Amino acid sequence: METNKISSSSKNRFADYFVICGLDLNSGLEPDTVAGDNLQSSPLERPYKCKVLGHYPDNVSWNPFDKDAVGMLCLPHGLQFRTQKHPLEPKFHSFVITRQDGKRHYGASYVFFEEVRNRKIASAMQTLQAMHLTELSSGQKAARRRSVLDHNTRSLPRHFKLTTHHARTAMNYYDHTKDTLHVTKSIALVLQWPFIHAAEAFLAGLYRCWKEQGPVSLESHIYQLLYEVTVPGPSRSLEFLCYPDCLTLLQRPSAIEELPLCDYSLREMFSLLGVDCVLQLFTCLLLENQILLCSSEYQRLMLVAECMTCLLFPFSWPHVYVPILPASLHHFLDAPVPFVMGLHSRENKINIPSEANLCYV
CATH class of the missing domain: 3.30.450.200 (Longin module)
Structure with a gap:
């Protein structure tokens, strides 16, 4: 017992x-x-x-x-x-x-x-940095040779730009000293x-x-x-203290009468997407389309995915559901089935076979 x-x-x-x-x-x-x-x-x-x-x-x-x-x-x-x-x-x-x-x-x-x-990690990073600079310099030399052959003149080529990415390059350069x-x-x-x-x-x-x-x-x-x-029972709440003096509340809805537990802000989702976009996205969910979310913030991917699937109540999303798709699982996008997936914006240039049937947000 x-x-x-x-x-x-x-x-x-x-x-x-x-x-x-x-x-x-x-x-x-x-x-x-x-x-x-x-x-x-x-x-x-x-x-x-x-x-x-x-x-x-x-x-x-x-x-x-x-x-x-x-x-x-x-x-x-x-x-x-x-x-x-x-x-x-x-x-x-x-x-x-x-x-x-x-x-x-x-x-x-x-x-x-x-x-x-x-020190070993710092030294390894410095070695990678040196190798990268060597590759860059050899590539630039080859590019300069091609440029001289293409432009047999003392004037600068028309596509030459004085503004370069020196600031970004300097930021991404690591000097262990x-x-x-x-x-x-x-x-x-x-x-x-x-x-x-x-x-x-x-x-x-x-x-x-x-x-x-x-x-x-x-x-x-x-x-x-x-x-x-512990997690409180339905229609109950519980408070506990987080460091240093943050009182945190856990609250569960009742079993049937309310929307399922969704600890994400619907207001924030509507402010991000707008009412029209939310309605279109909701329609795509009901039609069981393939839905791909894209954002520069991982938490926003979860916010939109969780809020939208919560609003389906009393229905639920029974298909593939991966709001944050790690880079190693990009092959999931080839699946010929309905899905809700999310990609970080740095990865939005991936080729997707079924783009015609895709809802992209």
Whole structure:
């Protein structure tokens, strides 16, 4: 009897896993060719392979941990390196994992930049930078030779532009003697319910606690969330405290009378898309068309996808549902079935075979 009680309460946890994703120092720098590695880009513009560095607990029976899926969705574009010359503000996005049986589990990822103190990684980045500059210089020499042959005159060619991308090039240049190297890292939660605002409040508070060296250990905050915060029943609410003094509310709608739980702002979606676009998108959902969302922010992809599928109530979307499509899964776009998928705007030049039947937002 006591065992059944424990099992029942465990399945009602707010969060099933706490996850850390980032750079594995033992593996070093591994270019992520699947995520769109471009050797013509500078090393700071290329994606690198990320790994799940740790997760707690190891496994729960009602929600088996999917290491590959969580790793891809916590950092959908792989590891990104930056220097102090770039914006280094943390970013948050949620995600959804759809299992083979159609059941959905949600996640929340808080991505921040951590200083690289490992000399081997910094040295490897410097080596890649030197190789890239060598390739650029050899390519420019060949281009200059062609230009001289094409323009046998002392005047500048008509297509010559005085304005170049020197500013961007300088920003993406890494000098180990002057620059401080940073790499993306993600702290994440895997949830059974889409309580996104509460997850964001906890992760942002945990990050702040780490930065400020708070009085309570990070492990204590994580343990409390995993084992002491439970999901309230239908028509009930629960409050818990996030660092430093952020009171966070969990509230569940009733089982039948209300819309399903949607912790995303409908107002924000309407302000982003406008009423006409929302109505057209809603029509495409009802007609079971292929729908491809595109945005420069991963969280906006989730916002639109979750709000639109929520508005289908009392119907539901039974087809392929991948609001954030990692670069390694772009072949999913070839599927001849209805789907809702989302792409980051940096990847919007992908060729899609069935564009004629596609609703693009």
